[in-house]
Amino acid sequence: MVKRVVLALGVLVSLAVVPTTAQGANIHYWIGAVPTEWNVVPSGRDPVTGNTFLPTQTTMNTVVYKRFTRNWGQLMPNRFWVGDNDGIPGPTIRAREGDTVFVHFRNMDTMFGQSHSMHFHGFHYDFSSDGAFVPGVTGVAANVPVGRNVTYRLRARRGSVGVWPYHTHSPSMHMPESKTLYGMIVIRGRNERKPVRENIVVFSEHLGFQTINGRAFIGNTPTFRSRVGERVQWNVMAIGDSHHTYHLHGHRWRYANQNIDTRNVGPAESWKFRITEDEPGTWLYHCHVNFHMDAGMVGLYQVAGRSVSGTSGGFEGLLAGRP
Ligand SMILES: [Cu+2]
Numbered sequence: 001m002v003k004r005v006v007l008a009l010g011v012l013v014s015l016a017v018v019p020t021t022a023q024g025a026n027i028h029y030w031i032g033a034v035p036t037e038w039n040v041v042p043s044g045r046d047p048v049t050g051n052t053f054l055p056t057q058t059t060m061n062t063v064v065y066k067r068f069t070r071n072w073g074q075l076m077p078n079r080f081w082v083g084d085n086d087g088i089p090g091p092t093i094r095a096r097e098g099d100t101v102f103v104h105f106r107n108m109d110t111m112f113g114q115s116h117s118m119h120f121h122g123f124h125y126d127f128s129s130d131g132a133f134v135p136g137v138t139g140v141a142a143n144v145p146v147g148r149n150v151t152y153r154l155r156a157r158r159g160s161v162g163v164w165p166y167h168t169h170s171p172s173m174h175m176p177e178s179k180t181l182y183g184m185i186v187i188r189g190r191n192e193r194k195p196v197r198e199n200i201v202v203f204s205e206h207l208g209f210q211t212i213n214g215r216a217f218i219g220n221t222p223t224f225r226s227r228v229g230e231r232v233q234w235n236v237m238a239i240g241d242s243h244h245t246y247h248l249h250g251h252r253w254r255y256a257n258q259n260i261d262t263r264n265v266g267p268a269e270s271w272k273f274r275i276t277e278d279e280p281g282t283w284l285y286h287c288h289v290n291f292h293m294d295a296g297m298v299g300l301y302q303v304a305g306r307s308v309s310g311t312s313g314g315f316e317g318l319l320a321g322r323p
Contacts, residue, residue, distance in 0.1 A: 024098025025096075034065070038180065040211060040216050040220070044058070048217070063116065065183050088204075096188045097158055105150050109146055116143075116168045121270075156187045163186050167181055167182040186198070198232075201234065201299075204239045210295040216295065216296020221296070226302075230276070238269055245289055247288040281302075285299055
């Protein structure tokens with residue numbers, strides 16, 4: 001009897017030691033710095049003004065982050081619009097509070113032959129995984145030569161929940177052809193529910209254009225889609241030298257105890273908000289700095305009604321030029 005009580009107590013004690021929330025997972029990413037040719041205005045036109053551009057004005061050789069399958073098997077497929085593996089922004093790194101993320105990085109920049117790195121906001125990590133070059137102090141992970149691999153170990157803790165940038169922080173971050181080495185981190189709370197849709201908007205500037213996810217003008221920037229009744233999350237971030245004011249037509253959300261429909265985002269700042277969709281339409285989202293909008297920082301958000309027919313109204317024609 002005594003034995004049984006002791007055993008029961010032992011079970012109770014061991015249960016108490018086990019955390020009440022689920023243990024975090026170990027997540028692995030294989031991400032390379034890959035040279036690529038990038039067209040900022042693949043349609044060659046701004047459908048609002050009718051201005052046209054030649055490919056020679058809108059195309060650059062540059063270096064981007066791309067994700068590979070396990071152990072560098074092959075490039076992960078790209079998905080339309082937000083892509084996730086077309087290069088700008090780089091692949092989205094996802095985790096939940098409690099997870100440990102291993103990012104295996106390989107520098108494949110044979111085009112420019114520069115050393116690169118990855119530096120992550122939001123996560124907790126040891127100094128050796130900082131990925132930021134300090135002369136005479138940091139190791140190879142802060143300045144990875146072409147052909148070399150390193151692994152960054154990142155921990156998502158309670159203070160890590162949110163959306164964050166990652167980018168190169170080797171000396172190459174000061175070179176024009178490496179200004180395209182950036183991407184987004186999305187860390188969910190342990191018990192935070194997934195939104196039905198997630199729209200990623202990264203403001204930056206390339207080749208003199210003001211870009212959203214590396215593209216300029218409607219039909220080149222992402223066209224996001226949703227349906228009335230869906231819970232939609234917008235992740236907004238800026239990279240580069242400018243401050244932007246994200247604005248979404250026909251919608252408003254709560255921030256700092258007030259209703260807003262426009263919010264600032266400066267270099268390396270990032271934030272998210274959620275809305276439950278109730279306004280069908282083909283809405284503009286854009287930076288409200290006027291000359292930024294004029295230079296391409298504008299896109300469409302198409303919200304269909306509950307019926308299948310939706311509200312596309314000539315919208316597909318706008319996108320005809322998109323590859
Ligand atoms: Cu702007």
